[in-house]
Amino acid sequence: MTITERYNFRQTEPKWQAEWEKRECFLAKDSSDKPKYYVLEMFPYPSGRIHMGHIRNYTLGDVIARFKLAQGYNVLHPMGWDAFGLPAENAAIQNNLHPGKWTYENIASMRKQLKPVGFAYDWSREFASCDVNYYRHEQKLFLDFFANDLVYEKESLVNWDPVENTVLANEQVVDGKGWRSGAPVERRRLSQWFLKITDFAQDLLDSLDTLKGWPERVVTMQQNWIGRSEGAYVHFPVVGRSESLEIFTTRPDTLFGASFCAISPNHPIAEELAKTNPSIASFIKECNSLGTSLEDIEKAEKRGVDTGLKVQHPLDANWQLPIYIANFVLMDYGTGAIFGCPAHDERDHEFATKYKLPIKQVIQPEGEVIDVSSQAFTGDGLLVNSDFLNGLSVEQAKQAMNKVLEEKGCGRKAITYRLRDWGVSRQRYWGCPIPIIRCADCGVVPVPEEDLPVVLPEDVTFDKPGNPLDHHPTWKHVNCPKCDGKAERVTDTLDTFFESSWYFLRFCSPHSDKPFEKEAVQYWMPVDQYIGGIEHAVMHLLYSRFFTRALRKCGYLNFDEPFKQLMTQGMVCHETYKDSKGQWISPDEIKKVDCAFVKSSDNSPVVVGRSEKMSKSKKNVIDSDEMMQSYGADATRLFMMSDSPPDRDLEWTDMGIQGVWKYLNRIWKFVVEAEHYCNKSAQGSGDKDQAILKLLHKTVSSGTVDLEKFHFNKYVARMREFHNEFEKHYKNLSAPVLKTSLQTFVQLLNPIIPHITEELWHEMGMKDLLVHEPWPKADSAYLKDDTIEMVVQVNGKLRGSLEVALDEDPEVIKKIALALPNVQRIMEDKQVRKIIVVPNKIVNIVI
């Protein structure tokens, strides 16, 4: 076998990677005559191994980067590490390793895995967010936010493990218990730092309309997350007390249908009552054992306890309502108190039925009989049993009620948002220290800028629970920058979403001694194409949108939206397997015998399960290194791109990667052979030349559109279609047509399989690198057809087809269609009622 017969990726791939690096093909220049293009994939958490989900994410970005490079853009395509986070601390506890050591070792091994895939990254811009040179700037940004009134401190609820005396992440609460101690968690108040994202709620909502390049579902999810609602605050005087209970409602129109008020278990009144009332205290304790996760709270059975307290109806002094403490009322939303109208709200209805509270109908839909005792009616209608609101529509009633509430001084119209301010305090070591000092005399004192960075101490221990920064013997003890008296650092670190909210700005000028250079950000931002998982649809993307607004307020930049276009990719899945004992087993522990899988070790039968997201727990992870070794980067890349569209899940299969590998060899063999054929001075026929040129230009034209829309799987299919046709006829082409067609074909494949195409380009005797070649352009002269095929239907059913000139007269088409034998046969002697002609597409005869 000669070298040209089989493609040797083990030699080729490293060779061209070295060449690209040597010639600095992918270094982004901070100024250029070319238009700029910033393509970014969500930077990875350095968990230790590159998995297939990473490879898919980065291949998507890489194909775009290479395509845009060829199209003549100045491309920025960077890579870095989202390196702070909980897993590093867990590893530290388990293996007695420093989180920093663990993290940097992981980064090194992941970088080593990533390089052989041949991504067109500008590696000179790489950084890890746990580098002091990254987080020192983050501290500066925090201080600027502080100075610009975007930071404040307030008490909020956390999950507390009473045995370990530690704050737990939601993930660390399993069935209401601490994951290590097994102790039931408690909700506990803790003073925490918050960013005022709600200052921008309306703007974050309004600007979503401008994000035309975002998937609609992500926009909808953000809209719902921000959750603007118009309603009213209403004061209910508490009977026998001087205070009143303030509630928020979106349905002031139903105020005359009120039958109870409910407050959160964490409402001040509830907590006060708990001090003297043991049954209330135990109910609150039970509610608190649910932890802080909204999901758990809302899934739990709706329960309440009567406080014994009564409120007066704001519009009728003789009407009293009970106050309940209810487990579904959240302290974080509105005022932590609601009024219940069971007839017109499902949750209130459920609650009222359970505690035998009155259900009073106040809305009557027109021309419909309803029974609110059995089911809440939430639709539109006219107000009844409601004093001055009677006869009004829901919308009119809302306005009328708001007006009266305001006049009587017992309420006011208000707009609220579901969005809450962003709590950024974490009681953990492996994060960016919050640069604040507490002084007994001066209070809260920000760390002076010249004292930055506040560096994480290296000498920490993880032998006891809680925050090592808090335990550290010396770190937190400092002198107050104002009065020089004894003071303490805040030992909380920032939420890791903080790092990922501005890293895309840092990539524009990663070596700057400021957070970023204004000019560089001005030039590169916004990110033209951002790519990552749908799981980040709300939080990360919303925080980043908030950050640019906050930075704008601080004078750092002058735009609001960081990501012009967004692509959300699906997961990488694999079949799952279980052995005869029902234990998960991995794909490399099994083998195929007579169409069924058995365990390699003992030939026992294996149960094949459905395809699921690759995860360690289900043992269906395919190692990227193994694929690199067996099939190489191009094959892995091609498989990633050719099967599923980017936003859907991709199922990794052994057969699939093998098929792609075979195809790479077919490309190799074909191009090499055809190239030889060029030199045999082939004599082509004009007909075949024209036909292949037509197909070639059509392929270039529609292929370019596919790439622009990120329809990579269709793009690959189109290339194969062209290849199939080309391979059939290449021996009948003239040498010049064969040559250009081959070159264009190789070039079109380049963004997806860059190594083999670079090698073929070289084999074809081209002097420069293929990555330097401009993207091919389609000649419109080849794109038009003179005649087209039209389909003929009778009553919407396919009955035949006809070939006519482009834009043929509809009357002519009708005649030809009616004359078709199959149409004649179906019609028999029936009358034509109507004929619909859709130009150049279809004829439908209605009989």
Added chain:
RNA sequence: GCCCGCAUGGUGGAAUCGGUAGACACAACAGACUUAAAAUCUGUCGAUCGUAAGGUCGUGCCAGUUCGAGUCUGGCUGCGGGCACCA
């Protein structure tokens, strides 16, 4: 519980604006080459009736709009993502 998606042959998917359902592949089957296997090449490949021409059914389920629905509307079912301290 709430919010957001998705569902097309044995499998992954294609169908640009409501206009030929199944492009391009994978698997399978048959054949060629081979001592044999692999590789490669050729052919078949939604179901069903029919010798064929051709017909009927078919895009998770039930309705609806339309000359025409995978695509639009309403109602379900199943699966997935998110729910604020996993990243």
